[in-house]
Amino acid sequence: MNIVTLAAALCAGxxxxxxxxxxxxxxxxxxxxxxxxxxxxxxxxxxxRFLLILExxxxxxxxxxxxERARTDAEQKIGAAGLDEVLTVEQYLGLVILxxxxxxxxxxxxxxxxxxxxxxxxxxMLSFWxxxxxxxxxAKRHMEIMKAxxxxxxxxxxSVEAGKDFLSALRDILAKRKKDALTEEFSRAxxxxxxxxxxxxALREMAERVHQPELMSVVGSIVQADEMGVSIGQLxxxxxxxxxxxxxxxxxxxxxxxxVKILFPxxxxxxxxxxxxxxxxxxxxxFNIMGS
Numbered sequence: 366m367n368i369v370t371l372a373a374a375l376c377a378g379x380x381x382x383x384x385x386x387x388x389x390x391x392x393x394x395x396x397x398x399x400x401x402x403x404x405x406x407x408x409x410x411x412x413x414r415f416l417l418i419l420e421x422x423x424x425x426x427x428x429x430x431x432x433e434r435a436r437t438d439a440e441q442k443i444g445a446a447g448l449d450e451v452l453t454v455e456q457y458l459g460l461v462i463l464x465x466x467x468x469x470x471x472x473x474x475x476x477x478x479x480x481x482x483x484x485x486x487x488x489x490m491l492s493f494w495x496x497x498x499x500x501x502x503x504a505k506r507h508m509e510i511m512k513a514x515x516x517x518x519x520x521x522x523x524s525v526e527a528g529k530d531f532l533s534a535l536r537d538i539l540a541k542r543k544k545d546a547l548t549e550e551f552s553r554a555x556x557x558x559x560x561x562x563x564x565x566x567a568l569r570e571m572a573e574r575v576h577q578p579e580l581m582s583v584v585g586s587i588v589q590a591d592e593m594g595v596s597i598g599q600l601x602x603x604x605x606x607x608x609x610x611x612x613x614x615x616x617x618x619x620x621x622x623x624x625v626k627i628l629f630p631x632x633x634x635x636x637x638x639x640x641x642x643x644x645x646x647x648x649x650x651x652f653n654i655m656g657s
Contacts, residue, residue: 409451412494413460416467420459427458444574446502447546457495465492506546507577511612513547514579518605525598531587532558550575565591579608 426432439454468491475484517538524534536555542548554571558564565588572584583604590597 416460416463419463420456423459423462424455427455442499445576447506460495464495468492509546510577511579513545515605515609518601522598522601
């Protein structure tokens with residue numbers, strides 16, 4: 366028995382040593398970027414900053430022809446989330462590739478230490494984190510644009526009806542507005558126009574980049590009115606009223622969905638606590654009576 370145990374321990378030691386040697390050899394061939402953490406904004410998750418150090422190792426794969434469709438889709442989503450100036454397509458695809466690999470490694474380590482359920486949950490969360498994070502950022506930005514768009518159109522309507530041209534009115538309004546997603550996008554389009562790009566082209570590119578339905582509708586109407594030579598004052602007013610009604614309808618829809626969404630936490634967390642508080646004294650008295 367001692368010989369068998371010694372042989373098993375020896376085989377395990379040899380296997381572990383070989384695994385570590387292969388791991389060190391692999392890590393020696395990995396390209397790293399030490400400045401990846403410092404270059405990213407603070408709102409980037411710490412998990413992403415860690416993975417971006419290893420991201421250069423995936424660039425040969427993410428820049429291949431097989432990832433052409435994935436690059437196009439990722440470029441559109443990154444632009445819609447407003448992250449195209451801080452996150453490249455290759456970096457995002459590198460996060461999508463590295464996150465499941467590192468997450469699986471952490472899961473295996475936790476499984477080996479006996480934390481099976483925690484390892485599975487943590488691995489699953491880390492694997493899908495980049496995709497869910499980008500979708501959440503895009504949805505948050507779209508909602509912010511939808512909330513701010515009616516007010517911006519109201520100010521544009523007043524300025525245009527007062528005699529200002531569209532670009533002058535837009536420039537003055539953006540200079541006084543607080544910085545938000547809509548202000549950033551219009552400021553970028555206005556800057557491109559000042560550099561010589563046609564107004565219709567700059568506005569269309571902004572709408573395609575953001576890919577927000579309400580903004581695309583407004584920009585399409587503005588461009589069409591501009592091409593036909595129609596005054597956009599009344600058009601902006603109509604668009605503003607329609608967007609405000611749509612925003613109110615969305616608020617009512619979310620309010621109606623609240624009772625359904627709150628049902629699960631109430632049943633799982635609140636009801637058991639209430640039952641325990643109500644039934645615990647009664648059960649204790651019953652046990653005391655039965656014991657006596």
